[in-house]
Amino acid sequence: MSIFDRRESEVRSYSRRWPAVFGRAAGSWLYGVDETPYLDFFAGAGTLNYGHNDPVLKRALISYLEQDGVTHALDMFTAAKANLLETLEEKILAPRGLDYKVVFPGPAGANAVEAALKLARKATGRKWVAYFRNAFHGMTLGALSVNGNPAVRLSAGTSLAHCLELPYEQQLTGTNGFEDMLADSAGGLAGTAAVIVETVQGEGGINVARIPWLRELSAVCRRHGIVLIVDDIQMGCGRVGPFFSFEDAGIEPDIVCLSKSISGYGLPMALTLIRPELDVWKPGEHNGTFRGFSLAFVTGAEALRAYWSDEELVKSTRTKGERVAVGLEQIRASYPETGLTIRGRGLAWGLQTGDGDTADQISAAAFERGLLVETCGRDGEVVKLLPPLSVTGGDIDRALEILDASVKSALAGRT
CATH class of the missing domain: 3.90.1150.10 (Aspartate Aminotransferase, domain 1)
Structure with missing residues (x-):
């Protein structure tokens, strides 16, 4: 040691x-x-x-390597990427009636969150983002700005601006509700770009949001043109039952952050799923060297076929x-x-x-x-x-x- x-x-x-x-x-x-x-x-x-x-994912990975498959390609088109996108569409999005474009933001969950925050602000022209007490979304500066643990936020070593903390699972409408709190904040309702939420706060203590609360949160965001971001990095890919943790609530977030088990095999990969109308990126406006790690594409697609066909x-x-x-x-x-x-x-x-x-x-x-x-x-x-x-x-x-x-x-x- x-x-x-x-x-x-x-x-x-x-x-x-x-x-x-x-x-x-x-x-x-x-x-x-x-x-x-x-x-x-x-x-x-x-x-x-x-x-x-x-063993199923291991066989797919070994076979791909033995065929000298492309392992790294930035955001170039590859057979492995096409296979992942087609499988995601066939096994996950289409059966659920979901229409998302896919951003490959980099290898880690924090990359998915950073892309979501950046895009929400760009698409809306607003600055403020609301997050919840005890939330955890990663350790990069943008992700830390929406972290709900004061001790973790201090690790940034600098100020974290244009973000507002809200109580998790507290009332959303009516006197002293979510809308009132946002309206009274520095950004105000008209200045709030997004709300980011975990349906189950993993690092925050396994705090489980009630289905009616999630539905109401979604409705409030829609009412005010606020982008709803669901961080499904830890609770997605079947962790709580359905592939997406928000499925039982019957909501459709504007942006969904995935990582961790999306590659199926522990290989680094993250995806940011976005409504098509939010796809306002200019070419190269958000990128990263390892956003095209084909080995993760291979095992990720195989996991979707093997475990999400029924x-x-x-x-x-x-x-x-x-x-x-x-x-x-x-x-x-x-x-x-x-x-x-x-x-x-x-x-x-x-x-x-x-x-x-x-x-x-x-x-x-x-x-x-x-x-x-x-x-x-x-x-x-x-x-x-x-x-x-x-x-x-x-x-x-x-x-x-x-x-x-x-x-x-x-x-x-x-x-």
Whole structure:
């Protein structure tokens, strides 16, 4: 481990929580170089919805490489890009009646958010963007400007202008509602370009927006010509059941940000989906060297064909999510005096503890027992479960057993 201390920046984080050197991975499992197994309920922070080294996606990737397929092409036309766009249209957009143009903004989720913010301002001629308390949209400057955690915002090292924080899930209309707050802000309703929202706040603590609230938010934005941006980077690609997390609400955002599991295999890729009328870019006005990473196009298209040609994955995710919910409720009920609460959708769940120290202790105890779970929330007070969507029922039961023992251990140490 000494090479990491000598050469890697102090900015590293997850490796501090899980001080192991991992050598291989398959399905829902990671293995240390010493072959110690770890059940992965972190899944690359939601990047590995189909698990580690999914065999179907691996075969497609290897085949493409063996044929000397183009690996890097900026935004030139390639067979791999055409295949991805055609598959996205056929398997995702057309069946849902959605009409989006696709921006390839770069390799990471923050690139998708930056493109969305930049385009919303350009298309509307307005400056202000509203975001929500506890939101997380990335760590670049634009994304930080719509981050709802004060401690994270401070990492910018400079002022973050023309943005307004709103309470998540608070009333939208009527006295002191969303419209009133925007009208009273420096930008005002007429100066607000966009609202950016997560239907489930992942890093913010697995805060789940109610369907009526999302519908009302969409209606308010339409009423005032405000661009509605849904950040589906962590909760999209089936994480909460449907491919898009907003489908159950029946809304159609103006812009959708995708990354993480959109490549299917953990390869870097991001997409910004935009309504055609918002496509006001001039050629080259938003670009990046790695916006044409064909290997991600190949696995991304194969994932859409393999897992989104029917409703089986949606049904499976919801069934497994119910299994996780029942297990978490049993854990919560075992410690009634502690005030534990649970919340989530699909296969994104959180166990809220009283404070960040307790959540950290639970995560550490779980690691010692062979389970990877991270923490989230404004103060890191929520233990977060994001297993691969391909996780088996047996692995879910095993994870819940470990989590129960870890909660017991952490709470015993607190008393």
